[in-house]
């Protein structure tokens with residue numbers, strides 16, 4: 013017997029087991045601390061941005077949380093590496109709206125690629141913040157939110 | 165191993181199937197599966213007799229209390245006070261005026277922090293809580309201490325989740341104004357030795373409040389025997405509607421305390437210059453109370469006392485033992501809270517998966533558990549975990565449901581490894 017769950021797909025389980033870019037960037041140009049006070053997820057996102065080109069050269073995270081928040085962070089860092097700041101903000105918006113159920117990448121043109129994996133989370137309102145914490149923290153880093161971000 | 169169901173049938177007069185039939189929601193399906201409700205520590209479901217009583221009251225008997233001169237209001241007032249009497253009987257006080265209704269334990273503790281604390285706690289005084297309290301029995305005291313310049317002190321727990329009474333003894337001194345601890349910890353299930361805690365607190369000259377939110381649904385309570393000064397409860401955790409609860413307090417304390425919420429119904433006389441306050445309990449029940457909910461609470465108390473608190477405790481204890489044995493046998497599962505005296509709560513963590521993932525996946529099998537910090541973050545910090553999964557059982561749960569729980573946990577572990 014096992015679970016067949018649209019949320020916990022193999023890719024997500026794999027990124028939970030072996031998170032990519034799970035490290036600190038010592039020479040980070042941007043970083044931010046994000047928490048989800050309701051469930052205790054806690055992470056820091058680091059970025060190394062080439063300010064002249066406006067490109068994310070490197071991005072990473074460290075922290076603790078559930079499988080969804082870890083996999084989301086891991087997939088986010090893998091996806092955004094090499095992207096421009098402008099693109100990254102567009103992707104953030106689409107992702108954020110997708111998990112809230114306000115944007116349907118199956119019907120609307122989008123830039124989400126593999127991140128569409130998280131579409132299923134709109135069926136689990138209590139878990140959407142698990143998926144979006146990394147993204148809010150990444151935007152918090154770009155916006156230089158030195159006080160950190162919180163999902164509440 | 166003997167079939168615990170037959171063993172139980174011999175021992176206890178509790179007929180689980182018959183009881184389950186009283187709860188309409190237990191025959192509903194969720195995610196296509198029968199509901200296995202193991203979040204009774206958060207809130208409990210309502211038996212038909214409570215649902216029906218509330219419905220009948222609203223349909224045929226509803227009226228304002230303590231005000232009208234007409235039959236409907238007089239009758240509603242009478243029923244309202246009869247419910248208070250049931251609560252008084254349930255907690256073991258002969259004087260129903262020692263029972264004050266609030267919306268639940270949170271408001272009950274805030275009431276004491278205000279009405280007792282604002283009057284009697286001074287700069288330099290000390291208040292003692294424990295390391296395994298609900299935030300509802302933590303934050304009001306922090307706020308009071310900050311406001312008054314008093315000091316909050318904390319009874320430590322050992323690795324099994326039991327309060328260390330020797331350390332409590334050392335914390336007590338002539339500055340201790342109040343001790344506030346729970347009877348049963350909602351995060352770990354520990355049953356605290358509250359009678360001893362009260363005795364020690366009194367010997368130091370302190371008043372003692374017991375947070376009874378998690379104990380009142382599960383065991384016989386006798387506030388006079390405990391000799392506590394305050395004892396709180398939440399109706400929604402004891403099969404009554406939400407929005408009603410309250411607390412017992414000793415009459416001499418009530419009489420000395422200032423009102424918390426002010427307005428109508430709590431006064432003796434109001435002129436534009438001065439107001440004199442009504443006697444307890446009215447002094448602490450300003451405004452129109454949740455009348456229907458109070459009537460529902462009375463029906464819920466009739467229901468559980470009809471089953472018998474000792475029967476409930478005994479049956480839930482065997483559920484706890486059965487569930488504990490099952491879960492202990494799962495590799496990669498660790499139970500947090502292994503006190504010798506425990507109520508029917510099992511909190512655990514898995515090496516493989518975070519409590520939130522566990523909660524979402526168990527839900528697929530129709531199992532409702534709580535994953536999180538259970539409003540007890542200092543407890544989580546003490547045990548070095550961000551959160552736990554908690555299965556909290558009621559007398560309407562069955563051994564077979566715990567079998568399903570154990571199987572589902574195994575599936576989660578398999579999925580994540």
Ligand SMILES: Cc1ncc(COP(=O)(O)O)c(C=O)c1O
Nearest residue numbers: 268269270298300346350377398
């Ligand atoms: C031990 C304890 N104290 C206080 C509370 C707060 O009760 P309520 O939410 O009913 O006010 C709870 C409920 O979660 C509890 O378990």
